[in-house]
Amino acid sequence: MVLENSITINRYGGILLHPTSLPGEYGIGDLGPNAFKFIDFLEKFDQNLWQILPLGPTSYGNSPYQCFSAFAGNILIISPERLYELELLTKIECKPHEPFVEPYVNFGHVISYKWEILERAYENFIQNQPPTLGKEFSNFIIKNSYWLDDFSIFMSLKRFYDLKPWNEWDEDLQFRDPIALEKWKNNHKKEIKFQHFTQYIFFKQWNEVKKYANLKNIRIIGDMPIFVAYDSADVWANPELYSLDSEKRLEFVAGVPPDYFSSTGQLWGNPLYNWPLMKKQGYRWWIQRIKHNLEQVDILRIDHFRGFESYWQIDACDTTAIIGEWIPGPGIDLFLVLQDELGSLPIIAEDLGIITPEVEELLQQAGFPGMLVLQFAFGDKDKNFVKNKYLPHFHQHNKIIYTGTHDNQTIKSWFKNLPKNVKQEVLDYTNSNGKDIVGDLIRLAWSSVADMAVIPLQDLLRLGDEARMNLPGSIGNNWEWRFTWEQVTEEHKNEIRDLSRLYDRI
Numbered sequence: 023m024v025l026e027n028s029i030t031i032n033r034y035g036g037i038l039l040h041p042t043s044l045p046g047e048y049g050i051g052d053l054g055p056n057a058f059k060f061i062d063f064l065e066k067f068d069q070n071l072w073q074i075l076p077l078g079p080t081s082y083g084n085s086p087y088q089c090f091s092a093f094a095g096n097i098l099i100i101s102p103e104r105l106y107e108l109e110l111l112t113k114i115e116c117k118p119h120e121p122f123v124e125p126y127v128n129f130g131h132v133i134s135y136k137w138e139i140l141e142r143a144y145e146n147f148i149q150n151q152p153p154t155l156g157k158e159f160s161n162f163i164i165k166n167s168y169w170l171d172d173f174s175i176f177m178s179l180k181r182f183y184d185l186k187p188w189n190e191w192d193e194d195l196q197f198r199d200p201i202a203l204e205k206w207k208n209n210h211k212k213e214i215k216f217q218h219f220t221q222y223i224f225f226k227q228w229n230e231v232k233k234y235a236n237l238k239n240i241r242i243i244g245d246m247p248i249f250v251a252y253d254s255a256d257v258w259a260n261p262e263l264y265s266l267d268s269e270k271r272l273e274f275v276a277g278v279p280p281d282y283f284s285s286t287g288q289l290w291g292n293p294l295y296n297w298p299l300m301k302k303q304g305y306r307w308w309i310q311r312i313k314h315n316l317e318q319v320d321i322l323r324i325d326h327f328r329g330f331e332s333y334w335q336i337d338a339c340d341t342t343a344i345i346g347e348w349i350p351g352p353g354i355d356l357f358l359v360l361q362d363e364l365g366s367l368p369i370i371a372e373d374l375g376i377i378t379p380e381v382e383e384l385l386q387q388a389g390f391p392g393m394l395v396l397q398f399a400f401g402d403k404d405k406n407f408v409k410n411k412y413l414p415h416f417h418q419h420n421k422i423i424y425t426g427t428h429d430n431q432t433i434k435s436w437f438k439n440l441p442k443n444v445k446q447e448v449l450d451y452t453n454s455n456g457k458d459i460v461g462d463l464i465r466l467a468w469s470s471v472a473d474m475a476v477i478p479l480q481d482l483l484r485l486g487d488e489a490r491m492n493l494p495g496s497i498g499n500n501w502e503w504r505f506t507w508e509q510v511t512e513e514h515k516n517e518i519r520d521l522s523r524l525y526d527r528i
Contacts, residue, residue, distance in 0.1 A: 034241070035468060035518075035527035036071025037064065038428065038478045040086070040491070041099050042127055043504050049122035049132040051504060053227040054101030058234055063510070065238040067519040068528045072235060073243035073476050075428060077228065077318065079177075081254075084129050084501045085492075087247045087325065088292075090177065091255045093169035093314055095224035098129075098136050104227055108155065110143040126502040144219045162222045168310060169255075174217035175203070176255035178210050187253040189270065196270070198258070228318060236320070243370065243476070244319030246311075248326045249276045249292035257293055263300060263307060264293040274335045277343035278326070281375050284495045287334075287343025294335060297352050305352075305359045312360055312367070320368065327371035330356060331384045354387045370422055374398075394423045394472060396463055397430050400451070401444045413451075414470050422474035423467045425460075425481045428491040432480045433460045435487045460484050461517065468521040475527060482518060483509050 044051025044060060051057075064072055078089030079096050086096070102116040118135045122128070147155065163170060176188070183191050194202035207214065235242055250256045252272060256263075261270045276292040300307060315322050329351055336346040361367055371385055373392040385392055399412035409416055417423065425433050437448065437459050448454070452462040460481055467475045480489040483505065492500045522528050 032473065033525070033527045034070050034474045035522045035525075036069045036073060036240075036243075036474075036476050037482065037518075038073040038424070038476050039505075040075040040428070040501075041077075042501065043479070043491075045504060045506050047122065048102055048116075048118065049124075049135060050098055050127045050129075052099045052101040053224075053231050054103040057101075057231050059507075061231070061235045061238055061240060063515070064235075064240050067515045068522040069518065070240055070528070071243055071474060071476055072240055073323070074245060074319075076245045076247060080501075081251055083497050084127075086245075086501065088251045088290075089247075089254065090180070090251065091169065091173045092246075092250045092311055093166075094173050094221055094255070095228060097140060097220045097224050098132055100136065100140065100220070100223055101227055102139055105139070105143050105223070109150070109152070110146050111139060115139060115142050125506075126504055129502070140220050140223075141216065143223070144216050147219060158226070159219065159222050162225065163218055166221070169314070170218060170221060172259035173221070173255040174214045175207060176258055177217045178213040179206070181213070182210075188258045189253075196258075225318075232318065232320075241320040243321045243323055244315060245323045245325060246315050247292075248324060248329045249290065249294075252291065252293050260307070263296050265296055266293060272338040275338050276329070276333060277336050277346070278334050278375055279343055279346060284343075286495070287346075288494055289336060289340070289343040294333065294349075301352065301355070305356055308356060309360060309363045313364055316364070316368070321370060322368065323370040323372055325372045326375075327373050327385070327390070328375065328377060328381045331378075331381045353384060357388050374427075389420075391420045391422050391473065393427075394421050394470075395426060395430065396424065396467060397426050397433070397436055400447050401440075414466055417470045417472050419471055419473050421470075421472040422476060423470045423472040424475075425463050425467055425477045428478065429494050431487065432478070432485050432489055433463055434481075434484055435490070438486070458484075464517070465521060468525045468527060479505060482514050485509075 039060070040051070041053060041057060042051045044056045046052055046054060046056050061072065064070070076086040076089065077095050078086060078091055079094050080086055080098070081088050081090050102111060105111040106113060106116055116139065120131070122131065179188070179191060179195060180186075189196060192202075195206065232242055257266075265274055267273050272293055274294055275290065276294055277287055277289045279287045281287065312322070331353060332348040332350050334343065334346045335349045336343050357367065367390070369388075369390045371388065371390040371392050373381065373385060374395065394412050394417060396412065399410060399414070402410050411417075426436065430436065431439070437445065440448065448459065448463075449456055452459070452466055454462040464477055464481060467477060478491070480491075480503070483489075489503050489505075491503055
């Protein structure tokens with residue numbers, strides 16, 4: 023059985039850019055005027071897709087793929103200017119004590135500033151009690167109580183314990199002793215309600231951004247990690263859904279074996295799911311998660327889709343992902359249940375890495391578009407002419423083609439560092455003189471038969487390693503890149519518009 027997929031068969035093109043990378047004066051890209059300006063830019067130059075990374079509240083390392091919740095939003099990208107428009111802050115209250123001068127995201131500075139102004143906005147909200155916002159706020163709490171209550175308690179405890187992981191809290195709160203938990207809730211009502219408030223503001227601002235994008239006929243492609251973080255409200259509140267020992271400690275963790283990105287594999291450290299219990303419960307948690315995500319975006323990319331067929335299980339005490347075991351996942355059964363509950367599923371499957379015939383079969387059954395990355399198309403000439411699915415002459419319609427992803431080098435840096443023989447292979451394939459190899463590869467992506475084509479903004483702007491978003495397996499200096507409008511030239515704008523018109527991606 024092939025699932026029904028509601029991604030309309032058409033030719034689309036767009037840009038990959040996380041909101042944190044938007045320009046602005048408040049230290050981090052946010053959901054304010056520059057988000058709307060970026061949407062205007064996409065519309066004016068005939069783009070119809072805006073792809074982002076996960077929108078969750080980031081934890082240690084600032085990675086959007088390691089979040090404190092699978093449902094909550096990242097309050098660091100709340101716009102101060104739009105808090106002013108709601109009369110929750112004055113212009114003076116919006117102003118940071120120390121100006122943000124770095125061209126990149128200084129997360130330490132941003133976190134201190136955002137917490138301060140959000141607490142001030144909450145105090146103003148309590149004192150003024152704006153009627154319209156008050157009613158919206160109450161409705162938001164009721165609608166989202168299935169995740170919001172536990173998350174808000176969790177975050178109030180995180181702040182009390184100086185952001186220590188929940189398994190380092192006092193045992194009665196670690197193990198959610200009913201008496202201790204009730205006492206905490208009674209003694210910390212204001213802090214818990216503050217967490218409610220910041221989530222309300224985040225989703226209010228995000229939904230307005232999405233509504234504006236849709237009015238401009240731009241679809242937003244969201245992103246969802248397959249796994250959740252151990253230090254998250256999800257695991258703390260529902261430990262039975264994860265593969266933990268009797269003390270709620272990790273026995274095994276998730277990752278991938280050695281691959282293109284790392285010779286020692288990727289040790290993510292996420293807890294694995296208790297799939298038998300989830301199935302017994304009718305996959306209720308997954309239904310809630312997918313439904314919630316699809317309310318925020320138009321199309322949902324699921325990271326590490328192959329984990330639904332089988333996942334790499336690593337002993338929690340290991341320091342690399344080299345040694346592990348493939349364990350069967352839920353397979354098509356999960357998606358049949360999701361379709362029964364939610365209808366057609368506009369999902370993109372991240373199917374990079376080790377893809378077995380079994381994974382290919384699951385993708386075929388699900389009918390979801392898979393991913394193609396041009397950086398993976400070259401350098402395999404010595405492999406007895408084995409078919410490389412990333413080469414454009416092997417592309418298929420039900421795919422989404424990228425020059426690179428957030429985990430890759432930019433095209434400029436990638437090409438610069440290629441061996442001489444592979445460089446020549448790229449030049450020959452693109453019929454390029456090498457003067458603008460980035461543009462040649464963008465053209466190659468746009469001319470592909472793949473239904474969707476997306477490029478990171480860094481590639482459109484011809485940026486190098488200084489603009490890389492993430493280096494897998496490393497900590498520090500990731501997720502910090504931001505652009506400025508001065509970098510976006512008329513030549514860049516016209517290029518992407520002309521290619522979209524030439525190759526019918528409008």
